[in-house]
Amino acid sequence: MAEYTLRVVRIFVTDWRRAFRFYTETLGIPAAYQSEAMGWAQLATGECQLALERVAPDDEEGRALVGRFVGASLAVPDVEAEYRLLVARGVQFVEPPEKQPWGGTLAHLRDPDGNVITLVSGPA
Numbered sequence: 031m032a033e034y035t036l037r038v039v040r041i042f043v044t045d046w047r048r049a050f051r052f053y054t055e056t057l058g059i060p061a062a063y064q065s066e067a068m069g070w071a072q073l074a075t076g077e078c079q080l081a082l083e084r085v086a087p088d089d090e091e092g093r094a095l096v097g098r099f100v101g102a103s104l105a106v107p108d109v110e111a112e113y114r115l116l117v118a119r120g121v122q123f124v125e126p127p128e129k130q131p132w133g134g135t136l137a138h139l140r141d142p143d144g145n146v147i148t149l150v151s152g153p154a
Contacts, residue, residue: 036078039102042095043143046071046084052142053082056119075104097144109135109151 043049046069053059053073062079064071069084080102085092106112109127116139117123124146127137134152141147 038072038079038081039100040081040083041100041102041141041145041147042083042085042092043141043145044085044087044093044096045142046082048142049082053080056121057116080104099138099146103136103148103150106149106151109137109149112149112151113137 041049046066050061050064050066050071053071054061059080060074062072062074071082073080073082085096087093113123113127122140124138124140127135127149129135130152132153134150137149138146139149
């Protein structure tokens, strides 16, 4: 049986340039690869990368994937500090950071398309 490795988590966006600026400039995640012509970027988030994928305006099925809870968690050293920094940069959060029963802290942010990404710090 093959060995499976998680490589990319795709985030579907309607405005690729806006999304690319948000993730690379506002959040500060470096781009590992980008192609505006393809409407695709991979962000350097470790072994598993986040990918931004442009959805065409006439793609109803694809548009249904925009503005949802992505289910991806980005580990940061201190969620509270990152929350304060990003709020100052205008990033919208679903709610303030919250300590979890398992000892970590979570905060859920919204990208410009309404996709929800989780920030996490604390016990692994």
